[in-house]
Structures are given as structure tokens and as C-alpha cells.
Amino acid sequence: MSNIPDYINLSYDFNIQGYVIIRNFFSQPEIHHITSCVEPIYQQWLKENRDALIRDELINMHSLTHPKYFQDNCLDRIKFFELIASPKLTNLVENIFDQGIIFHNTQLFFNSHNKSKSPYWHRDLQYSSIDDTIQKKEQKNLCLLHIRIPLVAEKGIELIPETHQRWDSELEKNVRFQLNGHTNSEDLPGTVLIELNVGDILIFDAQMIHRGNYRLNKVRKALDLCVAKQHPLTKIFLDKDLLPNNEEIAFIRNNQWYQY
Numbered sequence: 587m588s589n590i591p592d593y594i595n596l597s598y599d600f601n602i603q604g605y606v607i608i609r610n611f612f613s614q615p616e617i618h619h620i621t622s623c624v625e626p627i628y629q630q631w632l633k634e635n636r637d638a639l640i641r642d643e644l645i646n647m648h649s650l651t652h653p654k655y656f657q658d659n660c661l662d663r664i665k666f667f668e669l670i671a672s673p674k675l676t677n678l679v680e681n682i683f684d685q686g687i688i689f690h691n692t693q694l695f696f697n698s699h700n701k702s703k704s705p706y707w708h709r710d711l712q713y714s715s716i717d718d719t720i721q722k723k724e725q726k727n728l729c730l731l732h733i734r735i736p737l738v739a740e741k742g743i744e745l746i747p748e749t750h751q752r753w754d755s756e757l758e759k760n761v762r763f764q765l766n767g768h769t770n771s772e773d774l775p776g777t778v779l780i781e782l783n784v785g786d787i788l789i790f791d792a793q794m795i796h797r798g799n800y801r802l803n804k805v806r807k808a809l810d811l812c813v814a815k816q817h818p819l820t821k822i823f824l825d826k827d828l829l830p831n832n833e834e835i836a837f838i839r840n841n842q843w844y845q846y
């Protein structure tokens with residue numbers, strides 16, 4: 587049997603459902619290497635943010651590519667950008683989504699210090715300044731992706747398939763925006779709980795309705811790569827502190843995701 591992913595089916599499935607899972611995409615040594623690069627960044631962040639982690643019941647950190655995490659060795663930053671945009675991954679993404687994908691940011695998801703914290707349904711841009719009606723209107727022109735790489739096996743995220751193609755039902759709207767007595771952690775119909783082993787990856791549309799799942803996982807540690815096709819609405823989220831500069835880009839071997 588061939589190990590080459592079936593790109594046509596993956597692309598079809600993504601268009602229909604808004605997500606795809608690629609099983610055993612990364613080998614154990616590859617995950618081990620990713621973990622060994624992520625862990626020191628996470629530990630540095632923890633040192634600075636332990637109070638906020640507890641006080642604000644944080645469930646993620648972001649901006650792992652920020653230069654402050656690479657002060658001791660700037661070559662490590664270039665290597666980290668290469669790790670994010672490995673030829674294996676950029677090739678997969680290009681085959682499913684075509685050309686034009688660029689890197690935006692990274693996030694690391696974990697469980698809250700408060701074990702009773704509830705996960706909340708959302709579309710990623712709902713926390714931005716872009717009005718919901720504009721998001722709805724532009725949804726068909728947006729390609730905002732999360733590539734989730736679990737560093738620990740998890741049943742860590744729930745999605746509502748097809749919500750990348752349609753906007754909210756009345757109930758979904760009430761839950762997402764906590765209207766008319768609803769809360770954003772209420773169960774919703776038609777959801778799927780995604781189970782990922784170490785080595786699997788999940789690619790999903792950041793604008794589909796989704797939430798984390800904390801309760802079923804003693805520990806979570808999932809690296810999310812946020813990549814997207816360029817769009818005037820989301821250009822404002824490109825933070826140059828998180829992207830390689832021109833000199834660094836020249837050193838990154840497979841630098842297509844960094845051609846802004």
C-alpha cells in the first residue's frame with residue numbers, strides 16, 4: 587500500500603466537512619523533535635506567565651516564534667521556522683489547498699489550571715474587531731487554517747462539521763454569543779469529538795464552530811500552526827515580530843510559507 591496521502595479525497599472531505607485528519611503523518615522521532623523545540627519555549631513562557639496562567643485560567647500560549655524565545659541562539663529561530671514549514675507539511679497543504687498559503691502564528695493548547703473550567707464554542711475571528719456580518723459575508727473567500735499537532739494523545743477538540751460553509755443556526759448563535767440565557771459552553775447538536783494519537787494531525791477551518799475538550803484529557807499539549815491564504819481582512823493579524831525577517835527568510839530552506 588502507498589504511503590502517499592489521497593489528496594483528492596482529503597481536499598473533497600475538507601470542502602464538505604471543514605476538517606481532515608491525517609493519521610500517522612509524523613513519525614515518533616519527528617514528534618520527539620517537535621516536542622524538544624516547543625518545550626523550552628513553553629517553559630520560558632511558563633516562567634513569565636505562571637500567575638496569569640492561574641489567575642486567568644489560560645488554556646493556551648501563542649507566538650512561539652517570537653524572538654524573545656531565541657535570544658541565546660538566533661539560529662534556533664531559523665530552525666524552528668524550518669520545523670514549522672517542513673517540506674512534508676507544506677507539500678501536503680499545497681496538495682489539499684493549492685498554492686498561496688502563508689504562515690501567521692502558532693499556539694500551544696493545554697488544560698486550564700482550574701479543572702472545572704468549561705470549553706467555549708467559537709469561530710476564531712469572533713474575538714477580533716471584524717464584525718460578525720462581515721465574517722459571514724466573507725467566509726467563502728477566507729481560508730484560515732489550523733494545523734493541530736498533538737504532542738500528547740488527546741480527545742481534545744470538538745468541531746461542528748459543515749459550519750465552515752454555513753453561518754449559525756439560531757441556537758448556535760445564542761450559544762456562541764451567550765444570548766437569551768444561553769452559555770457558550772452548552773452542548774450543541776451535530777458535533778464531533780476528534781480523537782488524535784501522537785503522529786496524527788488535524789487540519790480544520792478556524793472559522794468553523796469549535797471548542798476544546800478539557801475534561802476527557804488529563805493532560806493536553808497540542809501545537810497549532812495558524813496558516814492562511816492572504817485576504818485583506820486578515821492582513822492586519824500578520825505580526826512582523828512573529829515572522830522571519832528578510833535575512834532569516836533567505837536562510838530558511840523551504841521558505842514558501844514565509845513569502846509575504
Ligand SMILES: O=C(O)CCC(=O)C(=O)O
Pocket residue numbers: 645695696705710732742743792796797798799810
Ligand atoms: O484546544 C482548545 O482548547 C481550543 C482550540 C481552539 O480553539 C483553536 O485551535 O482555535
